Amino acid sequence: MAEPPFTIRIHTENNQDMDWMVRLEEVTFRKTLEVISQVLPHMTVTAFEYEDEEGDHITVRSDDEMQDMFTAYFKELSEEDRTRGLFPPLIIYPKMGKTPQNRNIHGLKIKTGGASQTEQPMSQAPAEVGGSIQTIMQCGNINEAQLQFLEPVGSGAGGKVYRALHRPSGRIMAVKVIQLDISPAVQKQIICELEILYKCNSRAIIAFYGAFFQENRISICTEFMDGGSLDKYMPIPEVVLVGIAASIVEGLVYMWNLQIMHRDIKPSNVLVNTTGEVKLCDFGVSVQLVKSITTTFIGTNVYMAPERLQGKDYGKSAEIWSLGVTLFELASGILPFQSLTTGGKLDPISLMQCILDETPLALPADRFSQELVSFVSQCIQKDPEARLSISNMVNHECLRRATAASATVISQWVKSRLHEIRQSRGL
Secondary structure (H helix, E strand, O other), X not given: OOOOOEEEEEOOOOOOOEEEEEOOOOOOHHHHHXXXXXXXXXXXXXXXXXXXXXXXXXXXXXXXXXXXXXXXHHXXXXXXXXXXXXXXXXXXXXXXXXXXXXXXXXXXXXXXOOOOOOOOOOOOOOOOOOOOHHHHHHOOOOOHHHEEEEEEEEEEOOEEEEEEEEOOOOXXXXXXXXXXXXXXXXXXXXXXHHHHHHHOOOOOEOOEEEEEEEOOEEEEEEEOXXXXXXXXXXXXXXXXXXXXHXXXXXXXXXXXXXXXXXXXXXXXXXXXXXXXXXXXXXXXXXXXXXXOEEOOOOOOOOOOOHHHHOOOOEOHHHHHHHHHHHHHHHHHOOOOOHHHOOOOOOOHHHHHHHHHHOOOOOOOOOOOOHHHHHHHHHHOOOOHHHOOOHHHHHOOHHHHOOOOOHHHHHHHHHHHHHHHHHHHOOO
């Protein structure tokens, strides 16, 4: 069975750490050197080192030696860590000399430690939380005078989201503007969202360009996804949904490896664009995991796992439930509970009882493939222990149907649906 995705952390003497999420079967020695050259654009890197179980540094100069490194890394993982899907970063130490090279073909984002960030390109949001909220607010060095607000595109936690032009770079951004005369609880959520955006560096998670204070409000600048959220596209054809599901899982696994739970997985928190990218967003209610368990309870939500609704301890298996409910709705246009298919609106107590008492529906076998039906059904098992494990989830045959061509399929579908929506509005 193939190993799940894991993180390679590139460490340098200047305290610049970059997290790179990889699959074992895709990463090579040469590709690793190319990625290192983006972190250290003025250096020639011909090899790198890793620490063995005795703490000695072992040099890697070839694919064979790199495979030895991976063997040692996976050998040190406990069975408990494998079962829970916890893969700590594999830290490598580049060996280098000077060169004028400067390239960034992979679009990676670099942690700059305590150094001034005024010279950093906006796309280089740090990959790890560096400490204070002031440091996070400085990321990207953006201010309101540089922005031309074009149009509102939605609403977020405590405020509105706008499409805006960043004049100095010519980049289109999404800017979430939040009034600060809000409750301490919402303020805490905002800070949490900033920290998570600041920390995450994955192609499956919305990119963070920066944030700033202006009078009594805070503005958070992120990547703009011109396709918007998936809730307006349901139902979604399976050939498209498989690629979308693979991207959602990639984003979740990346967050889990950083000990973060999203906690609000639903169609409106998954964004797409016309290039075929799929990204998770809205981490306003996310929290750092402590031993993979949290006891915080947030109000009733139709995508919440039964154990959350009951106020029990919960972990990543609750996220897998939410993923299953989300995919069921994206595929069929309805939620997987009989009481909710009639179109009637339930009060919070009845909704909770519906989720706790009813056996979730299965996707119709005459409309969907056995692989998708199986994947979704295994995600929405009432018993957390009966749900897909992380390893079985990422290696499920349903997700294996996603290929490099999936982005093209998603791109064409998004463009077609946007055209239909504009025509229906007479635009």
